[in-house]
Amino acid sequence: MFNSIGLIAKRGDIRVKDTLERLVSYLNSRALEVVIDAPSARLLSGGNFSVAANTEALGIRCDLIIVIGGDGTLLQAARLLAKHDVSILGINLGRLGFLTDISPEQMEHYLDEILGGAFLEEDRFLIYAEVYREGRCLSHSNALNDMVIHRWNMTHMLTFETTINGHFMSRQRSDGLVVSTPTGSTAYALSGGGPIVHPSLNALLLVSICPHTLSNRPLVIDGDSCIAITIAENQTGQAQLSCDGVLCQQVIPGDLIVIEKRQSIRLIHPQGHDHYATLREKLDWGKAV
The missing domain is CATH 3.40.50.10330 (Probable inorganic polyphosphate/atp-NAD kinase; domain 1)
Known part of the structure; x- marks a missing residue:
């Protein structure tokens, strides 16, 4: 084979x-x-x-x-x-x-x-980001776990607007936003309070990093959604887009980041691989205290 x-x-x-x-x-x-x-x-x-x-x-x-x-x-x-x-x-x-x-x-x-x-085969999708400045595409990157827009070179919060499939969702001030695949739901998104999502689901997660509001909650959306994030024009300082922990692009006020599902990889596991057993082992679930 x-x-x-x-x-x-x-x-x-x-x-x-x-x-x-x-x-x-x-x-x-x-x-x-x-x-x-x-x-x-x-x-x-x-x-x-x-x-x-x-x-x-x-x-x-x-x-x-x-x-x-x-x-x-x-x-x-x-x-x-x-x-x-x-x-x-x-x-x-x-x-x-x-x-x-x-x-x-x-x-x-x-x-x-x-x-x-004798093995198990599993498809995992990646997400793809394009960064636009004044209508021109500056860069593009992909990620298996997550894309993170985060503040950089400043101590105050980042202000940005998010739309999903052309529908305005929110304007928020926070330290940033994690856009995660189900694969990445056990990574940075988990640390930010996001849910663990089974890797077979067609879903995307939006998890804010330290948002300046008591009502903000992680959001799970359809995996085929198109997410557009615009850095506020009145934002001072700079931000960064990171893809799977790698710095990909510096972003400035007015920049647009478009994120959607694209491409996939095929993971091989031994027979008997159990996602829930992995969660129990890695996250110490059910151990005596």
Whole structure:
């Protein structure tokens, strides 16, 4: 089923070297084609593999990408791989690991099953943002977890207006706004008081960051909605748009940010993967106090 396997390892983490070496040796023993992105390949001194210049080159050549690291590493890879028809599997060397759900200790066991065709497959959609200034598109970015408009270079609040599908929703003053996918509902949106949304739902979340009102609540809307956020003309200071924790664009008064669903990735899980068991484990639900 999978013949060409691409490998991406977390950069700057010495723990990935042993896991990467084991993984290459395992895949070589199964006579599979192994392709590694250039930064990860530099960690290795031996093994039978070829080198791809970057993550997007892996997406073109491979039918399965294995990401070694934490959720942050997988998020970064997913943003670049979304345009390619490739499956993604995560080996977790991070902390929470909602997306990278196989430990290095279990790696060979689960890979035996997955490469034999026994696995679960799950589509996760991404959101896409375009930033406009005076009618001209300045930049565009995508995200698997969330887009965050947040204050920057100032201590006072950010003022902005939000419309959904052309309908005015609100004008608010706050430290910013999180626009999240169901995948991102266990990330920054959760910290802001947002609900946990099952990843199979077609929904988007809007979670304000420290809004200056007692009536504000997180909002769950249809996943096919178009969200438009305009920075107030009388706003002083600057703001930023961040995509999955990466700064993407500085925004100024009058700028328009348009966010909607676009593209998707295909995640691979071991058989028996249970979303609710993951929530119990990662969020310590039901433990005695």
